[in-house]
Amino acid sequence: MLFKKGEFFNGPGGIAMGAKMSKVVDKEGRVYSVQHEWANDYDEAACRTFIHNICPTKSETVIQEDVRKLDINSLTDIDAFTFGFPCNDYSLVGEKKGLHGEYGPLYTYGVQVLKKFQPKWFIAENVSGLTSANDGQAFNLILGDLIEAGYKIIPHLYKFQEYGVPQTRHRIIIVGIRNDLNLQFKVPAPTHGPGKLPFKTAKEALMEPPIALDAPNHERTRHTAKVIEFLNNIPAGQNAWYEGIPEHLRLNVKGAKMSQIYRRLSENTPSYTVTGSGGGGTHMYHWEEPRALTNRERARLQTFPDDYEFLGGKEKVRQQIGMAVPPEGAKIIIEAILKTFAGIEYDYIDAKWNTDRMIMQKELTLI
Numbered sequence: 001m002l003f004k005k006g007e008f009f010n011g012p013g014g015i016a017m018g019a020k021m022s023k024v025v026d027k028e029g030r031v032y033s034v035q036h037e038w039a040n041d042y043d044e045a046a047c048r049t050f051i052h053n054i055c056p057t058k059s060e061t062v063i064q065e066d067v068r069k070l071d072i073n074s075l076t077d078i079d080a081f082t083f084g085f086p087c088n089d090y091s092l093v094g095e096k097k098g099l100h101g102e103y104g105p106l107y108t109y110g111v112q113v114l115k116k117f118q119p120k121w122f123i124a125e126n127v128s129g130l131t132s133a134n135d136g137q138a139f140n141l142i143l144g145d146l147i148e149a150g151y152k153i154i155p156h157l158y159k160f161q162e163y164g165v166p167q168t169r170h171r172i173i174i175v176g177i178r179n180d181l182n183l184q185f186k187v188p189a190p191t192h193g194p195g196k197l198p199f200k201t202a203k204e205a206l207m208e209p210p211i212a213l214d215a216p217n218h219e220r221t222r223h224t225a226k227v228i229e230f231l232n233n234i235p236a237g238q239n240a241w242y243e244g245i246p247e248h249l250r251l252n253v254k255g256a257k258m259s260q261i262y263r264r265l266s267e268n269t270p271s272y273t274v275t276g277s278g279g280g281g282t283h284m285y286h287w288e289e290p291r292a293l294t295n296r297e298r299a300r301l302q303t304f305p306d307d308y309e310f311l312g313g314k315e316k317v318r319q320q321i322g323m324a325v326p327p328e329g330a331k332i333i334i335e336a337i338l339k340t341f342a343g344i345e346y347d348y349i350d351a352k353w354n355t356d357r358m359i360m361q362k363e364l365t366l367i
């Protein structure tokens, strides 16, 4: 069974790469997989990266356009749909305007696609801050809209380090299966952590195997002597506020002291969350060498293969990598969906949210 996939907010293709890597075979030898059909994003560099890696011979299937101006009627039929809608208004860092922000309502364009094409399944992705935006109303409304589009939904907070991703990254992923298919998706059970396989560490991710010096997107940042001296005074796992930093090197910052500033990785744990924006001191720092990570190293923490080449300027590439869903994480969820369709059993856990209760809440809200 081949699922033709449409995608909104495709970014550099984290989910798409996970889909491309996904394959399940049932007892009768039938193969279940996903094939790219079309994608949309308004970012020029992200679209180029997506085409380059996901569909190099079908550039016309990636539509670079503001989704608010996109003619949904011009899109071709699909069986699967994915949309990691922008998190800017839901992120815990920031103003948290939620549905009242510029980006908050963009998920409704995904809902339009669900209503028009009625794909067999979908994946929606966002940050954990989604649950608290607009005092919880945004999350309820979004879930209610997805249910109303005709889907049984299973929202869960996935902690990607528990699935072998070498990075602490927590994201809400909502899987939806069309009601009439009568299939019950279950959240795949974590494979890494206490009592399971050991967490994959940042050092393993970056060193095993070592990255070829000529790997794409592997240019180093040239730091000033002062930054190098500063980093040399911060041990692995500590940040700019480490008490052992000599007085004359300390940052003169008033107000909130963000823990990610000049934070060096710990070599024996998964890395902290890879992000795509931020000024000086937010580029993630090597545990041993006094330097920022290269984009290729950040891509490794995000589980992109080394031949996945990101296009655009260095900061643009950093943004793409930081915003992506880790392909290996997406693959685990997509393969669980494929197994659900193939009738193949797998280990599962309870989803974090019970949607039956959510429906009641929506009805209560509407009354």
Ligand SMILES: C[S@@+](CC[C@H](N)C(=O)[O-])C[C@H]1O[C@@H](n2cnc3c(N)ncnc32)[C@H](O)[C@@H]1O
Pocket (backbone or CB within 6 Å): 009, 010, 011, 012, 013, 014, 015, 016, 040, 041, 042, 043, 046, 065, 066, 067, 068, 083, 084, 085, 086, 087, 103, 106, 323, 324, 325, 326
């Ligand atoms: C979180 S990223 C998606 C990452 C992607 N799911 C992945 O796994 O690689 C969100 C994307 O939404 C895009 N975006 C934001 N506002 C948009 C709009 N109005 N129209 C189209 N794309 C938009 C951004 O350019 C960005 O690439």
